[in-house]
Amino acid sequence: MKKIEQKAAREITCRQGNALPGGTFGLERETLRVTAEGNMAHTPHPFRDDKKIVKDFCENQAEINTGVHNSAGAALKELAELSNRLSAEIEKRGEALWLYSNPPLLKNADDIPVAVYEGEQKDKYIYRLYLAEKYGKNKMTLSGIHVNYSLSEKMFRLIPGGSAQSTELNYKNQTYLRLAQGLLEYGWIINLLLSASPVCDGSYFSAERAGETVITDYASLRCGKEGYWNNFTPILFYDNITAYTGSIQRYVNSGTLKGASELYYPIRLKPKGANDLLNLVKNGVNHIELRNIDINPFSETGLDERDLEFIELLILWIVAEYREKLTYKDQIRVTENLKNAALYDIDSAAVYSKNNKPESARTAGLRLLDELKAFYGDNPVLNYQCRKLSENGIRYAEKICECFQDNRPLDFITPK
Numbered sequence: 001m002k003k004i005e006q007k008a009a010r011e012i013t014c015r016q017g018n019a020l021p022g023g024t025f026g027l028e029r030e031t032l033r034v035t036a037e038g039n040m041a042h043t044p045h046p047f048r049d050d051k052k053i054v055k056d057f058c059e060n061q062a063e064i065n066t067g068v069h070n071s072a073g074a075a076l077k078e079l080a081e082l083s084n085r086l087s088a089e090i091e092k093r094g095e096a097l098w099l100y101s102n103p104p105l106l107k108n109a110d111d112i113p114v115a116v117y118e119g120e121q122k123d124k125y126i127y128r129l130y131l132a133e134k135y136g137k138n139k140m141t142l143s144g145i146h147v148n149y150s151l152s153e154k155m156f157r158l159i160p161g162g163s164a165q166s167t168e169l170n171y172k173n174q175t176y177l178r179l180a181q182g183l184l185e186y187g188w189i190i191n192l193l194l195s196a197s198p199v200c201d202g203s204y205f206s207a208e209r210a211g212e213t214v215i216t217d218y219a220s221l222r223c224g225k226e227g228y229w230n231n232f233t234p235i236l237f238y239d240n241i242t243a244y245t246g247s248i249q250r251y252v253n254s255g256t257l258k259g260a261s262e263l264y265y266p267i268r269l270k271p272k273g274a275n276d277l278l279n280l281v282k283n284g285v286n287h288i289e290l291r292n293i294d295i296n297p298f299s300e301t302g303l304d305e306r307d308l309e310f311i312e313l314l315i316l317w318i319v320a321e322y323r324e325k326l327t328y329k330d331q332i333r334v335t336e337n338l339k340n341a342a343l344y345d346i347d348s349a350a351v352y353s354k355n356n357k358p359e360s361a362r363t364a365g366l367r368l369l370d371e372l373k374a375f376y377g378d379n380p381v382l383n384y385q386c387r388k389l390s391e392n393g394i395r396y397a398e399k400i401c402e403c404f405q406d407n408r409p410l411d412f413i414t415p416k
Contacts, residue, residue, distance in 0.1 A: 010071060012316060014376045020316045021154040025075035026287070029064040029083070029302055030056050030143035031295065032098035033090055040104060040111040046089045053086050057128055057140040059113045062086060062097075068150070072308040079301045099297040101222050102200035103141040105210060112137040130258055138204050142197075142222040144294055145303050147311055148270070150287040151175065151319065159319055169284040173241040175319065176269055176285040181238055181326045182318030183267045184334045187292060188341035188351055189314065192365045193385050194307050195220035196294040196396035198344055199404050213404055216344070219397035223266075223292050223342035230264050232256065233335050235328055241284065244269065245277040266292035266338060288315075292338065296396055309381045317375055330354065341365075344397055346389070365389050 010022035033041040045055040045062065056063040064082045069075040087097055098104060106112065114132055117124040131140060156172060197220050202209025218224035234251065237243035251257040260277050271279045272286035290311065295302040326334065333352050341361050343349040351364040359367070366389050373382050388394045393402065 012313070012376070014320075015374070018158060020158070020320065021152040022071070022312060023152045023155065023315070024068050024070055024150045024287075025066075025072055025308065025312075026068045026148040027064075027066045027075050027079050027303070028146040028148070029079060029295070030145070031062050031064065031083075031302070032103060032141060032143060033060045033062060033095050034098050034104055036094050036096065038104050040106065041090070041093070041095045042111075042113070043090075043093055043095070045115070046086070046093075052082055055115045056143075057115060057131065058137070059115050061115070061141065061143065068148075072305050072312065076301050076303060076305055076308065079303070083301060098143070099295065099302070100199075101143050101197035101220070101294045103138070103143075103204060105201045106138060106141070106203040107210070108207070109137055112141055127258060131262070139228065142228055144222060144228075144291065147290045147293060147308065148287045149290070149312065149315055151179075151315075155316070155319065170240075173284050176288055177238045177241065177244060178322060179288055179315065179319055180267050180269055181324065182322035183288070183290065183315070184326060184331070184338075185322070185324065186314065186318065186368065187266055187290070188334075188337040188361070189365055189368055190290065190292055190311065191220055191223045191338060191341040192346060192361055193310070193388050194293055194296070194396070195223060195342055196296045196298075196400060197221045198397040198401050215401055215404060218342050219344045219346075219395065220292075220294050220342040222294065223338065225339045225342075227339075227342070228264050228291075229339075230257070230262070233332055234263060234265060235331050236265075238326065241269075241281055245281050249277055264291075266290065294396075298396060298399065306381050306384050310385055313372060313376060313379070313381060317372055321375070324354070344401075362389050 011019035012022050013019050035041055041060045045059055047053040052065050054063050054065070055061060064079060064086065066075055066078040066082065069078065083097065090096065114125065114128045156175065159175065198216055198218055200214050200216065200221060202212030202214045205214070218226070220227070222228045235247070237247040248260050248263055251263070252259055257263060261275070268289040268291065269280065269285045270287055270289050271283050273279055273283070293303065296304055296307070333356065337351050340349045341351060343361070346361040346365070349361040350358040351361050352358050366386065369382060369386050369389070373379065376382065393399065
């Protein structure tokens with residue numbers, strides 16, 4: 001994310017005393033390029049030297065990166081501008097941006113050309129070949145939106161213990177480490193409310209099923225058990241930033257991961273500048289990255305502003321209220337919760353509390369939203385999220401499935 005000048009600080013009202021100062025947003029959107037017929041495009045990435053519109057795993061998968069913004073609306077405005085710029089350029093080729101997290105018809109492996117990098121960047125090409133071999137090309141086409149969020153300086157002064165230590169790097173690191181644990185504990189609510197990838201073409205699973213409309217068991221295929229995960233459950237240490245980075249490095253040292261970037265976990269702590277573990281230890285955490293957001297085909301930018309504002313409300317609530325530490329068993333449990341909450345049937349999907357008591361995802365979601373409403377008071381963003389769980393047909397996954405009942409042809413380019 002590239003830093004830009006920030007506007008005046010925002011405040012978010014709550015019932016617990018002082019208003020909470022809002023932080024800053026930066027967004028990354030992965031999206032596939034397709035032909036007018038909805039097939040994977042076979043043209044080169046259109047912006048060779050633009051750092052805000054780059055190619056990701058494959059040549060026909062673009063990644064759009066915004067700068068840092070003071071509000072959800074401002075971040076989404078730039079995302080829309082960049083998306084429109086990309087769309088205008090590829091329209092000259094008769095192409096469009098794919099509006100879903102799941103890929104379109106995949107004819108064969110040649111439909112997914114690994115992004116080529118040469119010269120000093122050749123290692124990026126070699127790394128992508130490694131990912132293709134280990135995880136399969138199809139999985140690497142799953143696309144989503146990453147939300148990068150930085151807490152404001154004022155927030156560090158407001159949280160318990162922050163007034164005397166707010167400028168100390170260690171204190172900020174500890175706050176972000178606690179936030180990361182809280183988002184792992186409660187991040188399943190994001191999957192529950194924002195999932196938008198229940199339908200895909202059968203070619204994602206096998207060539208024999210090409211052209212078949214598949215309505216999966218998931219509201220989010222990429223966040224569910226068959227989605228974007230490593231083939232093991234990582235256990236990370238959150239005592240301090242050295243322990244955290246060391247727990248990731250041990251997977252690299254053992255050969256389990258090629259590098260830290262291969263850790264496919266929904267929450268990442270990231271430094272300013274070079275995204276590597278050494279920089280994270282030296283300069284500390286600059287922002288937290290949430291990676292479990294599907295592309296919403298009903299939104300111009302792929303992300304509804306109310307959903308991005310909800311993510312901020314969840315983050316600030318965790319910073320203000322969460323004081324737990326995740327044990328080894330907790331980390332196994334929360335990972336299962338994240339995957340379970342991506343299931344389509346939220347009445348049978350289970351979310352487990354710290355004492356391993358199961359609740360249906362719908363019940364657990366409404367209970368958590370009630371806690372947030374008790375903290376913030378009456379809030380239109382929270383009211384909107386409650387409607388998704390209390391009324392039928394409001395969740396994005398439900399709307400998408402409604403479009404494709406009875407094996408009707410998929411039309412991902414123009415959402416209904």
